[in-house]
Amino acid sequence: MSSLHEKYNLTPVINLSGPLTMYGTSISSEGVAMAAAEGLRHHWDMDELFACAGKLVAEWSGAEAGTLTACSAAGVTLTVAACMTGANIGSVYQLPDVSGMKHEVVIQKGHVVNFGAPLEQMIRLAGATVREVGTVNKTTTAQIEHALGPNTAAAMFVVSHHTSQFGFVQLNEFVALCHRYDVPVIVDAAAQDHQIDRLVASGADLIVLSVQKYLSGPTGGIVCGRRDLVDAVYLQNQGIGRGMKIGKEGVFGTMVCIEERMSTDLATWSFEQRCKAEFLADKLTGLPGIAISTVLDKVGQPVTRVRLEVDPARANLNAAELCAQLQQGSPSIKPRAHHTDEGWFYLEPNHVTEAELTLTADRIHAIVQSAVGVVVG
DSSP: OOHHHHHHTOOOEEEESOSOGGGTOOOOOHHHHHHHHHHHTSOOOHHHHHHHHHHHHHHHHOSSEEEEESSHHHHHHHHHHHHHHTTOHHHHHHTTOOTTSOOEEEEEGGGOOBSSSBHHHHHHTTTOEEEEESBTTBOOHHHHHHHOOTTEEEEEEEOSTTSOOSSSOOHHHHHHHHHHTTOOEEEEOTTOGGGHHHHHHTTOSEEEEESSSTTOOSSOEEEEEOHHHHHHHHHGGGTGGGGGOOOHHHHHHHHHHHHHHHTSOHHHHHHHHHHHHHHHHHHHTTOTTEEEEEEEOTTSOSOEEEEEEEOHHHHSSOHHHHHHHHTSSSSEEEEBOTTGGGTEEEEOOTTOOHHHHHHHHHHHHHHHHHHTTOOOO
16 A cells, blocks of 8 residues: 555555556556656656657657657547648648548447447547448458548557457458558557557558556557658647647656566566466466466457456356455455456456465455355454
8 A cells, every 4th residue: 555545545456457547557667657757847848858759669669750649549539630631730720620621530340449438439539530331240341442432531440359359351451451542540559569560560550559558657648650640640739639748757757668668578578477377376276166267368468367257156146246346345456357247357467466466366265255155264
């Protein structure tokens, strides 16, 4: 518990959901926190600072250019705006009125997700019109090609566990198809920073990432890609982007977390995450009605999670009830509970200590044993 918990009477949280916004995303390193604090204590030429940050983003990502926004949701809005306005400052001032501009954004229906807010709303904030293509579980190249027309400003592709995981046109093919019609492709890959090499290699024109997910930085968004479009994203700060700008502390914190990522060995990091998951899984083995396994992230992040599948007939409670009870008390333990209606949920041990994992296992044992009528202690 920190002094801030005590001062403001806030409930301590053990975040086993992963870097979700509702639980404060990730935990930053001391170096990131110090850089953000130092940034707050001085004045800066912000254009110079953003240029410096953009060079670092480009070096890390391998893209032509980069810039920063308030968050990845802001990045979605501003990349759409950039594709509509280009470098025309008059058009920047005109938004969200899109009169006379290409304004449609083509997206596969299975990618129109809610990440805590509707993705299509983030697109519409720029003044654009969302054109959904196909169905949730089936979209073809012919349908995408048919949707690309004279009013198409951009096409969007989403890489996320929230999207439909089958029946859609894959990224490389999607990019190639759109480029045949000179339509720029925006990739919303908020939590997929470990896959940046693959995303850039796809040829996507703009890629949007979150700083505070697995990069473990302050709240912010990264945009990288084609230099002219990245410049157009930055130009939005003179228009609708004014309310979506990242502050100096966020810029410095982001720069340090990128530098830390560049010096991190991915294989070692992934191994450490797997060891944490296996440690927790071992402590949960043998619970009545609870099947325990470890699984890798299905979208491609090198993250291992513990999967708990609950048999209500044997455990005498269901997955949703177990998750609800985990969150009661202090500290509140937050599971990754997207699939409780299917009878299972995840625990993701990223940024969680061994002591917190042990406490979590003890609480799950107590909850399950109480449900089945076993006397604890």
